[in-house]
Amino acid sequence: MASDENFFDEMRGRGDGVRAPYSDYCAWLENRTANALLKKSRDAQTFFRRTGITFNVYGETEADERLIPFDLVPRIIGAGEWAQLTRGIEQRVKAINAFLYDIYHRQEIVRAGRIPEHLISQNDAFLPQMIGFDPPGSIYTHIVGVDLVRTGPNEFFVLEDNARTPSGVSYMLENRETMLKMFPELFSQVQVERVSSYPMALRKSLERSAPAATRDRPTVAVLTPGIHNSAYFEHAFLADEMGVELVEGHDLHIVDGRVAMRTTQGYEPIDVLYRRIDDDFLDPLNFRSDSMLGVAGIMDAYRAGNITIANAPGTGIADDKAIYSYMPDIVEFYTGQKPLLQNVPTWRCAEKDALAYVLEHLEELVVKEVHGSGGYGMLVGPAASKKEIAAFRQKLKAKPANYIAQPTLALSTVPVLTRAGLSPRHVDLRPFVLVSPEGVNVTPGGLTRVAMKKGSLVVNSSQGGGTKDTWVLKGD
Amino acid sequence: MLGRTAAGLFWMARYMERAENTARLIEAGFRMALTRAEAGEEEWGSVITAAGCRDAYLEKHETIRADKVIDFVLRDRSNPVSVMATLHTARENARMTRTALTREMWESINDFWITTKEALRRAPSEADLPEVLNLIRQQGAQVRGTTAGTMLRNDIYNFIFLGVMIERADSTARILDAKYYVLLPSSASVGSSLDNVQWEMILRSASAERAFQWLHGGKITPMAIADFLIFDARLPRSLAYCYDTISLQLEGLFSQYGQRMPSHDLAEALEARLTATSIKDVFRDGLHEFLTDFMGRNGALSYQIVQDYRFME
Structure with missing residues (x-):
């Protein structure tokens, strides 16, 4: 295998031999033939299609479901590396929840001058309806995905926070299932931490977040926009694995101030709703009145303390990329500690000097919309044509506050x-x-996304990225 | 269980059953065409009638021709009762209710859809048609197998089987009704070879030809055929069998939910009617009238189940 010294390869470092976490795996791999592996790869694809592990791509005319490419070489992380990451993630997630509580209450962080006020009050993701409200347990983001990238043996960066509705956990679980099916013998040779307890952990975590007034075992449900949503498979999968109902907006109704689902025997109240629809669509009475996906009056039931909505409405502001650039301050402000996980250096194009620098260096930077996600609307300078850069320059000049820029990171490879x-x-x-x-x-564990195209740095599935099983070893 | 889930299960089962029934009609029509040189307009005409898409077909095509009928009934997605369209709807409903299905069952339904879609990518030639129809038959059997072998016997199962049986009863009644005139004693050509072929087609459309021969030792009469398909509860596609099974499902729902609903009365009344009536009464009062009445009541039961179990708001 050719190695490129510009990039850190997680299996082989910078050309200096197999790294420790991969040693057992590589010993196993040595005894496989390429043909046998390619056959397993085809088997895996068939398995995914048969199981219906698919996603719908927005903007494709034939609304057929597509498979996310699955690569069967695992991404392996040693126990020590993982322990370090976990501490950093816990710190960051606690800080995000504290931040959300604060901005919907006294806004101490703004008063302390650590974050400009307009970034909060003028943010589309900031929900005035949440001001002064205490969500059950004071938790805003119950389910979080923290996107990390790596550039060297001990260099991890947070690329973005997904505090609103992180998706992809079904792939973490199904990728492992597939690997177990394809290579059962491998798992007796390499000691890998289990991920399969996630659905039950999710259910417990949601139950514990139920409103204080809940007496019996809380009733949990997953709210999906329906079968045409790109992540429908995941919604159904999680509801199924947790053993709870998968509901759509038109199954729900407010009965005696509580959110209730229409069952074959009448309406039954719900205590915790894991919603997979955006804030805008949640409640046509309180937000977008044309929403067909939500539940009229759910915000009133929520504010009356009769239901937990996970994640809480208004959480999305934490995913904003302009807010992201303040995350080191946020972590320090609420935990009193230095952040354990680094941010990627970020230029806020809203600031004059930063904008000038970014315009000057577009060829080498990655520029993103502050509200964007899914790899849409971004510029990867080194991979873009002159024409694309010129077009982007105009967009950037027209609305600088809409963008942030980051250096193009030398993402690790597997x-x-x-x-x-x-x-x-x-x-x-x-x-x-x-x-x-x-x-x-x-x-x-987690979801490892991989750019299937050689040299590409864009890993989003909507842009042709694939996935890998992610192993955390029980030892180093 | 969510009302919408019950709806999804019920419609999934109905559409799955319909896809298979439609494929079976084509199989019967195709077989007639093979055995009879002049098989033509009339036989294929009764296929589209029994499949419930005669008007839609004639809107699109001027003449009734074998290849056109086969394509329309098998592949044409603009025909809502074609095999492709019904399978697609069945799968959409299955996706909607995935949480209520076992993994095996979902996979068999998904497989049914994937393999059939692949097999019908192009119009099958006459030589390939039997293989395609056979594939559909096998895939259907697989879904039934995983249903029987992996599903809990609870309300999920009950709603699935209500869907299967209501659809099946409708289909059998429709097959008989499409050809009721060849079963009438007044038919001019009683006993002719043409009649024999027609009767055989009826039996084949209901997968009942072997069973019939076995039970009746080759003595084919119109009344015996109608009696068999309507009243013989040993035949899994007879109206009597369907209603026996429907009663069991409603009893199951009653014992789980502890509540008797209006649909239970409708089903009981229809079952009682099937028990109290004999084939002689049916022929005396008119086979077509009997079948029309039956299909109406069967549809009313379906509608009442939708109400009783809150399929919709």
Whole structure:
């Protein structure tokens, strides 16, 4: 396998031999033939299609479901590396919840001059309806995905926070299932932490977040926009694995001030709703009146303390990329400690000097919309044509406050299986975090997204990225 | 269980059953065409009638021709009762109710859809048609197998089987009604070879030809055929069998939910009617009238189940 010294390869470092976490795996790999592996790869695709692990791509005319490419070389993380990451993630997630509580209450962080006021009050994701309201357990983001990238043995950066509705956890689980099916013997040779307890941990975490007045075992449900949503498979999967109902807006109704679902025997109240629809669509009476997906009056039931909505409305502001640039301050402000996980250096184009620098260096930077996600609307300077850069320059000049810029990071690589053997591809990592009044739980594993195209740095599935199983070893 | 889930299960089962029934009609029509040189307009005409898409077909095509009928009934997505369209709807409903299905069952339904879609990507040639129809039959059997072998016997199962049986009863009644005139004693050509072929087609459309021969030792009469398909509760596609099974499902719902609903009365009344009536009464009062009345009541039961179990707001 060719190695490129510009990038840190998680299997082989910078060309200096197999790294420790991969040693057992590579010993196993040595005894496989390329053909046998390629056959397993095809089997895995068939398995995914048969199981219906698919997603719908927005903007494609034939609304058929597509498979996310799955690569069967795992991404492996040693126990020590993981312990370090976990501490950083816990710290960050606690800080995010404290931040959300603060901005919907006294806004101490603004008063202290650590964050400009307009970034909060003029943010579309800031919900005035949440001001002064205490969500059950004071938790805003119950389910978090923290996107990490790596550039060297001990260099991890947070690329973005997904505090609103992180998706992809079903792939973490199904990728592992697939690997267990394809290579059962491998798991007796390498000691890998289990991820399969996630759905039950999620259910427990949601139950613990139920409103204080809940007496019996809380009734939990997952709210989906329906089968045409790109992540429908995941919604159904999680409801199924947790053993709770998967509801749509038109199944729900406010009965005696509580959110209730229409069952074959009448309306039954819900205590905790894990919603997978955006704030805007949640309640046509309180937000977008044309929403067909939400529940009229759910915000009133929420404010009356009759239901927990997870994640809380108004959480999305924490995902804003302009807010992101303040995250080191946020962590320090609320935890009193230095952040354990680094941010990627970020230029806020709203600031004059930063904008000038960014305009000057577009060819080498990654520029993102502050509200964007999914890899849409961003510029990857080094990969863009002159024409694309020129077009982007105009957009940037027109609305600078809409953008942030970051250096193009030398993302680490992990090999993928190709027809020509193993070949390195860039990856990122999304660990999944659960927050309840009883604490923070980080599942040992996560979703590794991989840019399937050689040299590409864009890992989003909507842009042709694939996934890998992510192993956290029980030892180093 | 959510009302919408019950709806999804019920419609998934109905559409799945319909897809299979429609494929079986084509199989019967195709077989007639093979065995009879002049098989043509009339036989394919009764296929589209029994499949419930005669008007839609004639809107699109001027003449009734084998290849056009086969394509319309098998592949045409603009025809809501074509095999492709019904399978698609069945799968959409299954996706909607995934949380209520076992993994095995969902996979078999998904497989049904994927393999059929692949097999019908292009119009099958005459030589390939039997293989395609056979595939559909096998896939359907697989879904039934995983349903029987993996599903809990609870309300989920009950709603699935209500869907299957209501659809099946409708289909059998429709097959008989599409050809009721060849079963009438007044038919001019009683006993002719044409009649024999027609009767055989009826039996084949209900997968009942072997069973019939076995039970009746080759003595084919119109009354015996109608009696078999309507009243013989041993035949899994007879109206009597369907209603026996429907009663069991409603009893199951009653014992789980502890509540008797108006649909229970409708089903009981229809079952009682099937028990109290004999084939002689049916022929005396008119086979077509009997079948029309039955289909109406069967539809009313379906509608009442939708109400009783809150399928919709």
